[in-house]
Amino acid sequence: RAAAQSNQYSRAVDWLSRYGYLPPPDPLTSKLQTKEGIEQAIRVMQRFGGIQETGIIDSETLKLMSTPRCSLPDIVGGEEMRRRRRRKR
């Protein structure tokens, strides 16, 4: 069970990166995905998909992640937008 969870978590992070919810690893800044960042990304994905925002990889989230879909990312340019907003503040 623990192995399945570990694999599930890893796949979910991969999915979130692929569809723009997590910034891709950047060779210049080399940021590490944070636990909070991943939780926040899951929330955004859940909000975007219209399911309950829990911040955890629950069964509804897994179901949505395995739903056939378009390959384009849902969030485009998200990281740059976030940087700008932070700078403005």
Add this chain to the structure above:
Amino acid sequence: YALSGLKWHKTDLTWSVHSYPSRSNVSPEQVRTLLAHALKAWSDAAPLNFRQLPGDGAAGGDIRVSFASLLHNDGYPFDGPGGTLAHAFFPGLDEVSGDTHFDDHETWSYRGGDSTTDLFTVAVHEFGHALGLSHSSSDPSIMRPYYQGPVGDVAQYKLDLDDRLAIQQLYGARGDTRPGGVNPDPPLFPSPLPPRPTRLPEPSFNERCQGGFDAVANIRGEVFFFRGAHFWRTKRDGSLVSLRPALITNFWMGLPTGTNKVDAVYERKSDSKIIFFIGSQYWVFSDTKVMSGYPRPLSDWRMTTPSGAALDRVDAAFVWAHNGKTYLFSGGQFWRFDESQKTGNQEPDPGYPRSNHLWTGMPTHMDDVITWGEGDAYFFKDDFYWVLKDGGMNQEYVSPKATGMDWLRCPGPPPTAAPQNPGKPKECICAL
């Protein structure tokens, strides 16, 4: 709705079909009809005119449709049945702009059963991208990213309000006196900052291929390879974040300046904190910053040998996904910890230490160990790694594999002798 920031600066657009589905019962004529109706859904709402170019294959045009599978030379491979269904490129001057690709591994249909994918529905969505729309979170909207089944009769289909507003923002409404929409040029994304010069680390480009890592760790789904003062990092898909290594102390903030070797690293399961072992001390990181109160002495872990001697280093550390327990290795022995509850002073499980020989087939003095893939344990030593399948400590024979080639994008090893099987030294190894 969301706009991509790109649009066609003309309203007369051409399209062509370059290939047809090979695994479906939809005929080429039906495909062309469905695609024409899908484009009409958009031209009913905005002053766009679509004209199909004659002659399949050789025809160009603004929107080029094809059915392709797996790698198809656009950098965005398909993934077989299910998963991703299709994609399209936003408008622009690039050669691929407007190209619309459907995964040929899907069973395409028109208003078919649950085991098929409705071509008309997906085509309306993808043409939305080819015209400049991004994914929408609105419900209802054809631009939602997930496939939700057929939208119904092609002759009756009308775009939902969210989609009409989106396309009209770009191209105006059909019958409008002001062509070009409310804002003829949609707002563009902010320009990226000019790049800052980055001081490149010293090791040579190919040093990652030399093996013999001080520590290897699976942290948040990525694998980190530490050697000397630097580390390399690979993503889950096997690609390297950078071919060049990063300086450990530039990334993991709080380690002593001049740190030029770490012994072992692992991510704690209970709270995702990251533990570094260097000599007789350990550090706990919250993400990339060290927590206050560290370093602490290794004696916190209460790992003593049968002779009562205290340890002065940890060789390897990992959490075995098989049982969620933490394992620390030192001097040919290992200790097991249950960290599911406590995060303060550790106490090994009773009955430890035990000999590393119990991990049959694995190197007894490994560089490090990680859990990866389907919960298997990966032992790293010098230029090689061994995979211990989920849960089994007594595997008959485990062949070593080349770390550089499989993990770090290195060329294959020269045809030299492979290492001895650490578990059965008399057995020949023909793996390489």
